[in-house]
Structure formats: C-alpha cells, structure tokens
Amino acid sequence: MRIAFIPKVEIDPANSERTPKLLYLLSLWFDVLPIETGALDRKVFDQSRNRFARYVMFVLNEMSIAWAVLRMGRRERVDIIFAEGTYYSLAGGLAARVLGVPMVWDNHGNIKDFAATLGKSRFFLWGNLALERVLARLASKVLVVSGKEIEAYRSLGFDTSRFEVLPTCADMSMVSSRLRTRQEAREALDIGPDAKIVLFFGTLRYLPNLDAAQYISREMHPWIKAQVPGVETLIAGSGSLGDDPPAGVRMLGFVPDLYLWLSAADVCVAPMWKGVGILTKVIDMLSAGRATVVSPLALEGIPELEHGKNCLVGKDREDFARQVASLLEDPAEAERLGIKGRELVASHYSWEEVAPRLRDMMTALASDRQVHSDSASMAEGG
Secondary structure, eight states: OEEEEESOOOOOTTOOSHHHHHHHHHHHHSEEEEOOOOHHHHHHTOTTSOHHHHHHHHHHHHHHHHHHHHHHHHHHTOSEEEEEHHHHHHHHHHHHHHHTOOEEEEOOSOHHHHHHHTTOOHHHHHHHHHHHHHHHHHOSEEEESSHHHHHHHHHTTOOOTTEEEOOOOBOHHHHHHHOOOHHHHHHHHTOOTTOEEEEEEOOTTSHHHHHHHHHIIIIIHHHHHHHSTTEEEEEESSSOOSSOOOTTEEEEESOSOHHHHHHHOSEEEEOOSSOOSOOHHHHHHHHTTOEEEEOHHHHHHOTTOOBTTTBEEOSSHHHHHHHHHHHHTOHHHHHHHHHHHHHHHHHHSBHHHHHHHHHHHHHHHHHHHHHHHHHHHHHHHO
16 A cells, blocks of 8 residues: 655654654554655745735645646555645545545644644644645545544534544553663753753744743742752753753753653653643653653543542642642652553554554555545446
C-alpha cells in the first residue's frame, strides 16, 4: 500500500512530536511517499509578513501542494493521502477527490479552542470553521487526539461519524533506552546530588508555553524557594522569556537530549492554563517516570489523570506551587507518583498499544477502496 504523506518532515524515531512520529510509524508498515513543501509554504506561516500577501500566498501554496500530490499520486499510484493539520489537509483533500482515493485528516485540536487560546479574531474563527466543515466532508477519516475534541466538534454541528480518537503517545521502548539514572544524569549535567530540580519544557514561541514559563519564573519559583531551600527550576525550550529570570531559575534554551534533563529532574511541571488537545509534554513527563504536577487543563485531554493517584493537580496558580513544594519535600511520594504516571502512559498512551489501531484503520481504508473500485469495474463491464 502506498501513502502520500503531507508534509515531508525528517523521520526521527527519537522525536516524540506527533507528525514525525506518525510518519515514522506509517513508514514501518507501508510504502510512504512524503510530499515536500517549498519556500512558499514557509512564507505563508511567517507572521511578520503582510497579512494580505500571506492570504494570496496561502491560495497559491494550496494549489502548489495539491498539484504536487496529484502528480505523485498518478505517477506512483498512491492508495491513500495522509495529511497533517487543516491547511495541508485542504490540499490533500482536493487531490484525493481528483485521484479517487481516501484522505485522512490528522486534526491536532479543534479550531474554536485554538482560536481562543491564541486570541484570534472572529474572522479567523469563522473562516477556519468553514474550511474545516469542507474538510470533514472531504476526509474519509478525521483523527483527533481525545474524546473531548469529538464532543467539541459535535457541539459545533459537525457530523462526527468519521472521527476517530488517536491520542498523541509515547514510544516507551525509545523512552526506556534514552533514560538514565538520576545520578548518571546529574553527573553528566554537573548538577549536585542533593539539589532539588523542577523541570518545565516547551517552545516559548507558543503563547500557552510562554504564559506557563512566566508564571513559573515570576510566581511559582519564588514561592517554592521560600519554602524549600536549594530548589532550582529549569526551563527548556527555544524562545525568550521576555524578562530576566530570578536567581534559581535557569533558562536552558533548546536542549538536544530532553530525556537527559528528565532523568535529572525531581519534579516536572505543566502549569498550562490554556491550550488545545493532549498536552504532549505531560505524556513525555509521565513516560519518563517523573512525578508531575499539572493544571486542570491537562485532565481535559488525558482524563485518566487523577490527583494523588498518578499526578498532582494544582487547582489554581497558588495551589499549583503548593503541590510542587509538597513533592519536593516528600521524595518517596514523588517516586510513587512517578511510577504510577509511567504505568498510565504505558497502558493508555503508548505507541506500542495505540499504533496497531492506526495500522488497522489504514489497511481497512485501502481495502474498502479496492472493494468499491472492483464493484465499479464490474458495473462498467456489465
């Protein structure tokens, strides 16, 4: 079976991000043909450019990608088109209709919550909602990351009969191979054995991550520092905090080996107050067996999270800091929660458990298409 995958990204088994991981997994089972996007694609998403010019480039870019998919699809006789996100799925869906093949739209989060999170205009929301209604009709399957997303689309009047939940997961075998003991990691990073380390990570170019990092720097760390001597808070991820962090908060920037820092941490935190879909960073934290404190938002995408069972939940900004301090003062409880959190990911959010569903779905789509194609040929022959 041949699959056209939009867009082409680097295949890296160690990358836990959704798009590279899905491309990697599909490539294990099928003949996958990634569709390369060019300079125009990068310009469309460059927020510094003139808005009107970007709208014009968007239309041209969609036409260019759709044409590339059509050319490859006809030449290589692809069976399915798999497209990431809304904009790539538009080009993929149009090409799929011409080619007469199924299209899978991998939706990363509903547009209503996304627009609210990033403070987008009503024009942006209405335009993208109209686009997504078209995509829901073009797609043979729509993949969403949680049941909450299906309910959100149903409330917006979408027909969700072709929606399937495929959560963002952790590759547990890869995670296990990358983790080190806390002692080994701290020796490699020159961190003292008695230091109490709190870790947050995520690109600060994404507004919810920046909001979380600023809360950590301005509110959470100073409060915890007054309660727990020797605490150090690490913030990993590209982008700027916007101001100088206080003593005890270290900005790491981009780190090439996240699991080294996860191995060294005592407590991981995800104080996300707005966002969409599953918080991938929470899956990463839990998969590493680290005690994790989350905001209530995390429970919307990962409903199996339970305060005191496999994580701690900070109800608000003040309570969040108290929960982190409680784990730093109780290493045994932190160890227990870390074990339970890892067990949760292994049983519900590991690619080892979830990926076979994706493989079976893709195989079924190709089989259904073949059956319909054979039936049409027989009808024409009759």
